[in-house]
Amino acid sequence: MTYNRRVQYYETDKMQCTHHSNYIRFMEEARLDFLDKIGYGYARMEKEGLISPVISVDVQYKKPTTFDDIICIEVALKSMTLAKMEFGYTMTCRGEVVCLAKSEHCFLNKDNRPVSIKKVNPALFDLLCSKIE
Amino acid sequence: MTYNRRVQYYETDKMQCTHHSNYIRFMEEARLDFLDKIGYGYARMEKEGLISPVISVDVQYKKPTTFDDIICIEVALKSMTLAKMEFGYTMTCRGEVVCLAKSEHCFLNKDNRPVSIKKVNPALFDLLCSKIE
Amino acid sequence: MTYNRRVQYYETDKMQCTHHSNYIRFMEEARLDFLDKIGYGYARMEKEGLISPVISVDVQYKKPTTFDDIICIEVALKSMTLAKMEFGYTMTCRGEVVCLAKSEHCFLNKDNRPVSIKKVNPALFDLLCSKIE
Amino acid sequence: MTYNRRVQYYETDKMQCTHHSNYIRFMEEARLDFLDKIGYGYARMEKEGLISPVISVDVQYKKPTTFDDIICIEVALKSMTLAKMEFGYTMTCRGEVVCLAKSEHCFLNKDNRPVSIKKVNPALFDLLCSKIE
Numbered sequence: 275m276t277y278n279r280r281v282q283y284y285e286t287d288k289m290q291c292t293h294h295s296n297y298i299r300f301m302e303e304a305r306l307d308f309l310d311k312i313g314y315g316y317a318r319m320e321k322e323g324l325i326s327p328v329i330s331v332d333v334q335y336k337k338p339t340t341f342d343d344i345i346c347i348e349v350a351l352k353s354m355t356l357a358k359m360e361f362g363y364t365m366t367c368r369g370e371v372v373c374l375a376k377s378e379h380c381f382l383n384k385d386n387r388p389v390s391i392k393k394v395n396p397a398l399f400d401l402l403c404s405k406i407e
Numbered sequence: 408m409t410y411n412r413r414v415q416y417y418e419t420d421k422m423q424c425t426h427h428s429n430y431i432r433f434m435e436e437a438r439l440d441f442l443d444k445i446g447y448g449y450a451r452m453e454k455e456g457l458i459s460p461v462i463s464v465d466v467q468y469k470k471p472t473t474f475d476d477i478i479c480i481e482v483a484l485k486s487m488t489l490a491k492m493e494f495g496y497t498m499t500c501r502g503e504v505v506c507l508a509k510s511e512h513c514f515l516n517k518d519n520r521p522v523s524i525k526k527v528n529p530a531l532f533d534l535l536c537s538k539i540e
Numbered sequence: 541m542t543y544n545r546r547v548q549y550y551e552t553d554k555m556q557c558t559h560h561s562n563y564i565r566f567m568e569e570a571r572l573d574f575l576d577k578i579g580y581g582y583a584r585m586e587k588e589g590l591i592s593p594v595i596s597v598d599v600q601y602k603k604p605t606t607f608d609d610i611i612c613i614e615v616a617l618k619s620m621t622l623a624k625m626e627f628g629y630t631m632t633c634r635g636e637v638v639c640l641a642k643s644e645h646c647f648l649n650k651d652n653r654p655v656s657i658k659k660v661n662p663a664l665f666d667l668l669c670s671k672i673e
Numbered sequence: 674m675t676y677n678r679r680v681q682y683y684e685t686d687k688m689q690c691t692h693h694s695n696y697i698r699f700m701e702e703a704r705l706d707f708l709d710k711i712g713y714g715y716a717r718m719e720k721e722g723l724i725s726p727v728i729s730v731d732v733q734y735k736k737p738t739t740f741d742d743i744i745c746i747e748v749a750l751k752s753m754t755l756a757k758m759e760f761g762y763t764m765t766c767r768g769e770v771v772c773l774a775k776s777e778h779c780f781l782n783k784d785n786r787p788v789s790i791k792k793v794n795p796a797l798f799d800l801l802c803s804k805i806e
Contacts, residue, residue, distance in 0.1 A: 282565070282568070282569055282572075283420060283421060283426075283568055283572065283582070284420060284426050284428055284565050284568060286420050286421035287416060287417060287419050287420065287421075288416060288419035288420075288423045288473065288474055288719075289724060289726065290421045290423075291726075293416075293417050294697065294726070294727045294730070295417055295694055295695075295697040295698050295701070296694075298693065298694040298697055299548070299550050299694050302548070302549055302550060302694070303548055306548075306549065315608070316549070316607075316608075317607060317608040320687075325688060327688065327690075327693070327734070327737070328693040328734055329733070329734050330731075330732060330733045330734065331693070331730070331731075331732050332729075332730075332731045332732075333729060333730050333731075334728070334729050335726070335727055335728050335729065338726070338785075340421065341421055341582075341583060342581065342582075342583040386737075415698070415701070415702055415705075416701055416705060416715070417698050417701060421586075422591060422593065424593075427564065427593070427594040427597070428561055428562075428564040428565050428568070429561075431560065431561040431564055432561050432681070432683050435561070435681070435682055435683060436681055439681075439682060448741070449682070449740075449741075450740060450741040453554075458555060460555065460557075460560070460601070460604070461560040461601055462600070462601050463598075463599060463600045463601065464560070464597070464598075464599050465596075465597075465598045465599075466596060466597050466598075467595070467596050468593070468594055468595050468596065471593070471652075474715075474716060475714070475715075475716040519604075549686060549687060549692075550686060550692045550694055552686050552687035553682060553683060553685050553686065553687075554682060554685035554686075554689045554739065554740055556687045556689075559682075559683050561683055606687065607687055
């Protein structure tokens, strides 16, 4: 799934490039866009009592980007278990890879206790499993 | 009351200056530090069911600052009513005024309904009134 | 001119609303989108040696917004002089006004010295003047 | 080397925890504080024409933190080569590990070309090597 994101002025830094912390935010945007596109947005997940915090990120910065650049983010669900899921991200700009990343997410209920997504929301579990690449 | 704040690298932008949006965040930091210093921190206010959202900000940017600069923020409570309070901020760097600002805040309960701070928390109301400059 | 902006998860805070500092960033996005749409993007202005820092913002927060809300930002150029310009912003969400704001901007050259925009870039000055509402 | 960082209100999110992207910023703060404390601040490095962008981050989120928490960040230089350096971070809050992280950084000159730090700034290279843990 593709998510295009224009770099904002306030996301650049003194090096005149996109500050590296913002890619973590772009990953979140692309991931939530992915959930929207498969038909189960994160706002709905949260309303139904399932939250999915980030438990790890791993980011390789390959080339700088800057204000006004459009970063094309390919996001894919890489794996699913009852306890966690993993996303992969390939970001390109003008045809060149600028960033490669992964993130892992667990599943908690509203009291912040780990739950099995398959038990709590089997429809969402099946939907997600069908989207693994 | 004085709050000193070092500008971080990630707060600068492509113009090689502190991005203007960050001063709004510095104001919040200085205001919450003010509440800590008068002995009634915002975390405690929130735990007791009183929240105080920002209803306006007015910021005049006088001179740029950049990474590693220490901004000295003089924050003062300017006025109090039952329904809102106003803070004033004078920010200097190396003896020069860099930013002048004001912010207004209302009082809500946990259901986001306006409340009279005097009714809900008279001790805090009296404490704040005694700090008006 | 209208700019629609979805609120991101990382822009919410502990009050479960959009943090007030982010509206300053939405204003920047809407303003730069305005410049793009009139055919003179900010990246081009900068490349040609004209920068236009924010010298003031004045923001009235009317209603909270939160994650996944789409904020509709009406941005208009309100006034132009040789030395500065002023933008006005009306932000609505689901038909209700959530935020009203203004910002002022000066004109500097690459050495951070004030310049007359009419002298330095008369075509841009005329273009901007024709867009005042 | 230890760097203590209080979590700000604007760094929390709708989950009422510190948003995960901010830990990347805390890492930068701790790393720049490390350089200050060993007597070679990043502002000086930059002025002398050596920049050191982040080329990777790897972050494991262990426990949530929230507004007003003080995160104690232990930062250490883990390895140095002529082309890059690696930092490790152990973040604790109330005695519990909340986050473990690593970051890698390369060395560029003002034209964004890779340089050997040993060639360009042998004194800084030796100083950094003496701090490896």
